[in-house]
Amino acid sequence: MAFNPQRIKQEMKQNGVTVVLLTIQVTLFILMTLYGLANGYGLDGTTQTQILVKFGAMYAPLVAMGEYWRLITPIFLHIGLVHLILNSFFLYFAGKELEAMMGRIPFLIFYILSGLSGNLLSFAFGPMQTVSAGASTALFGLFGGFIALGRIFPYHPRVQYMARNMLALVVVNLVFNLFSQGIDMFGHIGGLIGGLLLGFAISGPQVKKSRYNVTEDNKHRRIASGIGFLFFVVFCIVYGIQRYGAFF
Template identity: 45%
Template sequence: MNYKTKLKIERWKKGPFVAYTILAVTGFMFLLQEILGGSTNQWVLVQLGAKVNQLIVLGEWYRLITPMFLHIGLTHILFNALIIYFLGIQLESVFGHWRFFALYFISGIVGNATSFAFNPSVSAGASTAIFGLFGSTLVLVKLFPGHPQIKAMAKNFTLLIVLNLVFGLFSPGIDMAGHIGGLAGGYLAAFALSTPRAWRTTKKQQLTYGLALIGVVALLIIIGYSRFIPVLNLFS
């Protein structure tokens, strides 16, 4: 391997390659949706892994993950992609590659589990994971108390969280359960994962939040099953 190749690999490792990979996979899935019949086509959404509560109850657990990579319409994916790009790059530099990877996926899973528990509609989108990224910015203030840049970032994203939640309340078709669940999931996950250079964190604190996170997901899945199994039994 020559020097230039090694240099490119080192730059890739130091760069936000997790955020870029998420964007690439999300973009690929959107193109696939369009090829198969359109991103707003419900049949395409269901076939590619949108959140469908009845199918999750029947054992298709992967639908707690796959909705993060599907979007409904061009505006939907562009808005989410911009947030992943600008916020994701910042957070990946703070949390590190694999913690950021875990944060994104855990947030999305908790958001989709919350949607499974409380929203009967078919849903898709990276918003569950993105709200988790929002939630993590609130935690950074506690991990780095007094840090001026992190304090400013958290203040800006607190306003963005409030605006998004208010907008969602008055917009039909918005999966508010998924958004709130993702926000809570990201908050808990950020404490559980912490950061490599956190000023204030302990292993006990990380374990406590990690166990709380597992408990929340388990409870949401139980609620989802209890709500939808009786419905399925009516048709069996």
């Protein structure tokens, strides 16, 4: 495939935030791999616990000791090439859809806060000594966001199509999580909860410009959802700090 600057420019214009998010996680994956090569781990640097922790993976005891950036940085780290490819594939195809519906800045805020909410629930209730990383917390937020928009825009065919597909993916993924080891289920559930609440709070500013009527959006629900998200965040922080306070 020939290099096409015009296509890249168009992609950035339409899906700029999604492309930037993808670029960040691919760049970090390359840096972790190079670090692993330089330190004797071959091409397996991204699967090494010490390298993951060094680059900012989620490790609850360190969060409890004040390294709060670990609630955000894991969103951009991945454990192995397959993990990166699967999450990048979903982020590109689902992310650009939601970015088009919400707009660039609202989507960026939504994505980061969804990942944050997933890592917070993992911090509060997940296994204490587990190291985790991946965009899955934020991607489950995308599931929740589409489901929320499906309720807000009941007559928009594209929104309804995406909402139905995301609901099915939620069910399949959560069932899969129940029978799998090494998966941060609390992170996934937290991302889903955050995405639902933020989806109702942010709504779809760009969808409102379409010809389809908005019959289920209202100011009171948006405010209540925003307050609900803040309550969720505060609860996880307080509970997590109290939980780990007994060990430090």
